[in-house]
Structures are given as structure tokens and as C-alpha cells.
Amino acid sequence: MRIDTDFLLIGSGIGGLTFALKVADHGTVAIVTKKTDQESNTNYAQGGIAAVVSAKDSFQSHIEDTIVAGAGLCRRKVVEEVVRRGPECIQQLMAWGTHFSEKESGDPSLALGREGGHSHARIVHSSDLTGAEVERSLLEQIKNHPNIRLFPHHQAVDLIVNEDRRCLGAHVYNPETGQVRLFSARVTLLATGGCGHVYRHTTNPEIATGDGVAMAFRAGAPVANLEFMQFHPTALYAPEARSFLISEAVRGFGALLLTLSGDRFMKRYHPSWELAPRDVVARAIDHEMKLSGEPYVLLDLTSLNADKVKTRFPNIYKRCLEYRIDITAEPIRVVPAAHYMCGGVKTDMDGRTPITGLFASGEVACTGLHGANRLASNSLLEALVTSARAAAAAIQEIKTSPPTPKKMPPWDKGGSVNEEEWVLISHDRLEIQRLMWDYVGIVRSNRRLDLAQKRIGLISEGIEDFYRATAVTAGSVELRNLALVARLIIRSALRRKESRGLHFNTDYPERDDRRWRRDTILGRSTKL
Numbered sequence: 001m002r003i004d005t006d007f008l009l010i011g012s013g014i015g016g017l018t019f020a021l022k023v024a025d026h027g028t029v030a031i032v033t034k035k036t037d038q039e040s041n042t043n044y045a046q047g048g049i050a051a052v053v054s055a056k057d058s059f060q061s062h063i064e065d066t067i068v069a070g071a072g073l074c075r076r077k078v079v080e081e082v083v084r085r086g087p088e089c090i091q092q093l094m095a096w097g098t099h100f101s102e103k104e105s106g107d108p109s110l111a112l113g114r115e116g117g118h119s120h121a122r123i124v125h126s127s128d129l130t131g132a133e134v135e136r137s138l139l140e141q142i143k144n145h146p147n148i149r150l151f152p153h154h155q156a157v158d159l160i161v162n163e164d165r166r167c168l169g170a171h172v173y174n175p176e177t178g179q180v181r182l183f184s185a186r187v188t189l190l191a192t193g194g195c196g197h198v199y200r201h202t203t204n205p206e207i208a209t210g211d212g213v214a215m216a217f218r219a220g221a222p223v224a225n226l227e228f229m230q231f232h233p234t235a236l237y238a239p240e241a242r243s244f245l246i247s248e249a250v251r252g253f254g255a256l257l258l259t260l261s262g263d264r265f266m267k268r269y270h271p272s273w274e275l276a277p278r279d280v281v282a283r284a285i286d287h288e289m290k291l292s293g294e295p296y297v298l299l300d301l302t303s304l305n306a307d308k309v310k311t312r313f314p315n316i317y318k319r320c321l322e323y324r325i326d327i328t329a330e331p332i333r334v335v336p337a338a339h340y341m342c343g344g345v346k347t348d349m350d351g352r353t354p355i356t357g358l359f360a361s362g363e364v365a366c367t368g369l370h371g372a373n374r375l376a377s378n379s380l381l382e383a384l385v386t387s388a389r390a391a392a393a394a395i396q397e398i399k400t401s402p403p404t405p406k407k408m409p410p411w412d413k414g415g416s417v418n419e420e421e422w423v424l425i426s427h428d429r430l431e432i433q434r435l436m437w438d439y440v441g442i443v444r445s446n447r448r449l450d451l452a453q454k455r456i457g458l459i460s461e462g463i464e465d466f467y468r469a470t471a472v473t474a475g476s477v478e479l480r481n482l483a484l485v486a487r488l489i490i491r492s493a494l495r496r497k498e499s500r501g502l503h504f505n506t507d508y509p510e511r512d513d514r515r516w517r518r519d520t521i522l523g524r525s526t527k528l
């Protein structure tokens with residue numbers, strides 16, 4: 001069955017939901033999302049949203065911190081726009097019903113956290129469950145709007161783009177019915193989030209398989225800066241569990257990073273010690289783990305006031321107790337894990353891609369804000385600003401765009417062999433994740449990248465053959481996307497012959513501003 005709508009939004013995290021609320025008075029909105037409505041990276045965000053809301057802080061300082069973290073690749077205009085709209089975004093969320101933590105003892109002004117790379121405390125938060133609170137309030141607004149329909153368990157498979165390079169919507173798979181539905185739209189927004197599951201260890205939930213980047217690339221949209229994968233320095237080391245993030249705000253609160261022998265090693269790596277930018281801290285931990293041969297380092301809060309720790313980080317305290325760790329009494333074992341995709345589908349400040357009618361916002365997009373390394377807590381902010389701007393542009397777009405044609409390109413996936421063949425590729429997901437972790441991780445080299453490229457080529461061929469021959473399944477769609485995104489990351493990393501921000505290559509350990517102060521852009525003509 002075909003669904004016709006003015007605005008098709010793929011993804012129900014902060015990027016998709018903000019856009020929905022901004023356009024809903026101007027047309028019909030369909031949101032497809034591949035799991036339950038709240039399942040998204042947004043829902044797990046802990047630290048908060050960076051915004052200049054204190055008189056002691058300044059836009060200039062937030063702009064400079066963002067640009068310093070971005071290691072020469074941020075687009076200054078984008079940084080200025082995003083930072084200056086921070087306070088307005090916080091007000092907007094509060095008007096939509098988001099509750100942020102306030103200062104103690106009856107002071108109604110917002111409590112502000114501190115994170116790495118920020119020169120001021122400027123992180124607006126809801127204790128350590130900021131994302132869940134934002135997601136809750138946005139979904140509540142969405143459900144009350146008569147123009148918005150939300151389709152959970154609907155996985156977009158591919159965009160529909162005509163010969164004039166106009167996006168007409170997407171083919172969407174519903175695993176519950178086994179059917180592929182056509183969603184036709186005058187404007188389509190990709191808000192599919194990141195790709196943490198390309199890597200073996202990640203802080204991201206399972207939805208993060210890079211679908212948006214893969215769909216956009218297949219449709220002919222350029223992607224940028226995918227070599228800049230951000231590894232969060234401190235995920236809980238608990239081999240029996242999926243990675244759980246220990247927020248950077250914990251270090252901002254005073255927690256120390258120690259080796260197992262008690263050495264506060266960050267003093268050797270950066271003048272800001274534990275509050276250095278994320279790339280520096282992650283590499284330092286990686287280096288210390290290699291030196292010591294230990295599989296983790298320690299994050300120690302035991303000298304901090306226990307009651308204050310429990311009040312500020314109730315979720316982290318509770319989750320660690322589930323792993324029999326009382327964070328007020330013993331240090332936490334931590335390791336870096338893949339966390340955030342700084343590159344993505346290349347867009348302008350309004351989230352526009354070069355394909356008419358196709359926008360992208362949030363983690364899937366590369367607007368130029370983050371450059372080579374995202375400053376902590378700038379991503380929720382970026383999604384809020386880009387979605388608001390994209391919504392304004394999209395509202396104009398539908399005033400002049402033609403209605404979608406009655407006759408649309410059919411779903412043309414020929415394969416009909418069914419899932420019994422799955423065994424042929426059932427190990428590929430894990431193999432890709434291991435390959436990326438071992439060869440395309442925090443520290444890279446030419447040899448590792450070359451090996452990774454050869455292996456991913458072979459794995460991808462097998463996956464494509466399988467995909468073409470079989471009926472569509474949720475697993476095969478994701479696997480195909482993971483393989484493509486892995487190839488794009490490897491290709492981007494091979495292109496950049498220097499070390500900058502999150503991309504560190506031992507064969508080119510220096511930053512080379514003369515030749516490499518530019519984005520890595522892969523497009524249709526790129527040979528993978």
C-alpha cells in the first residue's frame with residue numbers, strides 16, 4: 001500500500017522529531033522509524049546540550065572551543081550560527097515540556113555541567129538522562145499533533161530519486177508484515193543517526209547501523225569526512241555487557257583517570273588533564289592500555305562526595321550497581337568505544353543535500369560544525385538548529401515543488417530465495433565489526449587500512465550477491481548498509497595522508513595544514 005505525504009521523515013530521534021514539530025502546521029508528516037518510537041541514540045544521551053545560558057559564559061568562548069576541538073576543519077559560519085542559537089533551542093525544548101536540572105537549593109536557574117574541551121560549565125542537562133527526557137517530551141508533542149503519523153517498525157531500505165535528481169520518497173520495509181511499502185513525499189528528511197555498530201565496541205544502541213549514509217550514497221548524494229569517527233574515552237568495561245557510557249560529565253564533576261597502578265596519566269598528554277578534548281583522552285587511554293597490556297583503565301570518583309555523585313548521576317550509579325560496582329566506593333573500569341560519526345551526508349546549513357527535496361539533519365549529516373572532532377554535547381544542539389533551519393527551508397520547498405507522480409518507480413528487488421540462505425553471511429556482521437575495531441580504530445596505519453580495504457571488498461561482494469538473491473529482511477538491509485559504510489570509512493581514512501583530530505595514522509603522525517586542510521568527500525564517481 002502506498003502512503004502519500006508532504007514530509008517523509010526517516011528516524012525518530014531529536015533530528016526527526018524537531019523537524020516534524022516545526023513543519024507539522026504546514027503539511028502532512030509521516031515519520032518512519034525502524035524500531036520502537038523512542039529507540040535512538042538520542043534516547044541514551046547522558047551529558048546534555050551545550051549552550052551559552054550563563055552570564056559568565058560567552059558565544060565567543062563556545063565558538064572558539066568548538067573550532068579548537070574541530071582541528072582546523074570546522075566551517076566557522078556554521079559554528080557561529082549553531083552556537084548563537086543555543087539559548088533559543090533550550091527555550092524551545094522547555095516550551096515543548098523538557099525538564100532540565102536546576103541549581104540546588106531552590107535556585108530556578110539551570111544547573112550547568114562541564115565536559116572536556118569546554119572552557120566553561122555550559123552543559124544543560126536532565127541529571128544523567130538528558131536524551132531520554134528530550135525524547136519523552138518530543139514524542140509527547142508529536143503524539144498530540146493531528147498532522148503527524150508515526151510508523152514504528154518501519155525500516156527505510158532505499159530512497160527513490162528520479163532522473164531529474166529529485167527525491168520522491170522511499171521504499172520502506174515492515175518486518176512485522178514482511179511487506180515493502182512505498183512512501184511518496186515532496187520533501188524527505190534523513191534523520192537516521194549514526195553508525196556505531198560498524199565497530200565491535202560502541203556506546204550506540206543497535207539502530208545505529210549507518211542506514212542514512214548508505215541510502216544517500218547509493219542515491220548519489222556525496223558523503224564527507226567519514227574518517228572522523230569519534231571514540232568516547234569512557235565506556236564501562238564489563239565483558240558480559242553491551243557497552244554502557246560513563247558520561248564525560250563525570251570527569252567534569254571531578255573524576256580522575258588512573259592506570260591500575262594509580263598513576264594519573266593524563267598529566268603527560270594535555271594541560272587540561274582529564275578535561276582534554278575527547279580525541280586526546282581516547283588516544284591516551286589506548287596508549288596506556290597498550291603500554292600496560294591491561295584491557296582497561298580506571299575512572300575514580302571515590303574522593304568526591306558520595307551523596308552528590310548519586311544525585312548528579314543517578315542512572316550511572318544504578319547501572320554500575322547492576323554490575324556490582326559501587327561508584328562512590330571503588331573506581332570504574334573503563335575503555336574507549338565508538339561513539340559518534342562526525343562525518344556524514346554532506347549538507348549546507350539548512351540540511352539540504354544536492355538531491356532536490358532531500359534533507360539530512362542530526363548525526364547522519366555533515367554540516368561542517370564538528371570538523372575533525374566533535375566538541376562534547378554539541379550534537380544534540382546541532383540537530384536542534386539544523387532541523388529548525390531545514391524545516392523552514394522545506395516549508396518553502398513544498399510551496400513550489402510538483403506533487404509526487406502517480407506512477408512511481410516500483411520496488412525492484414528481484415531476489416526471492418528466502419532466509420534459509422542466511423547462514424552464508426551470518427558471521428559477516430561480526431567480521432566487519434572486528435575488522436573495523438582492529439584495523440580502522442583509534443590508531444591507524446597504512447598497512448592496516450590497506451588490509452582492511454582488501455577484506456571489506458571481499459566481504460561486501462558476498463553480501464551484495466546475497467542481498468540480490470534473497471528476499472529482503474531487516475538483517476540483510478542493515479548488513480548491506482554496515483558493509484557500505486565500513487567501505488566509505490576505510491576509503492576516507494586512506495585518502496587523508498596526515499593525522500588530524502580523530503584520524504590518527506602512525507605513517508603520517510603530523511597534521512599537514514598545507515595539503516590536507518579540507519574535507520574528504522566521496523561521491524558517485526568514487527571507486528571504493
Ligand code: FAD
Binds near residue numbers: 045212245362383
Ligand atoms: P538518533 O537519535 O540516533 O535517531 C535516529 C533514528 O533513526 C532512530 O529512531 C532510528 O531507529 C532511526 N533509523 C535509523 N535507520 C533507519 C531506517 N533505515 N529506517 C527507519 N528508521 C531508521 N550528544 C550530545 O550532544 N550530548 C550528549 O550528552 C550525548 N550523549 C550521548 C550518549 C550516548 C550513549 C550516545 C550513543 C550518544 C550521545 N550523544 C550525545 C550523541 C547524540 O545522542 C546523537 O548524536 C543524537 O542524539 C543523534 O540524534 P539523531 O536524531 O540524529 O539520531
Ligand code: SIN
Binds near residue numbers: 246249375378379
Ligand atoms: C557524554 O555524556 O559523555 C556524552 C556527551 C556527548 O557525546 O556529547
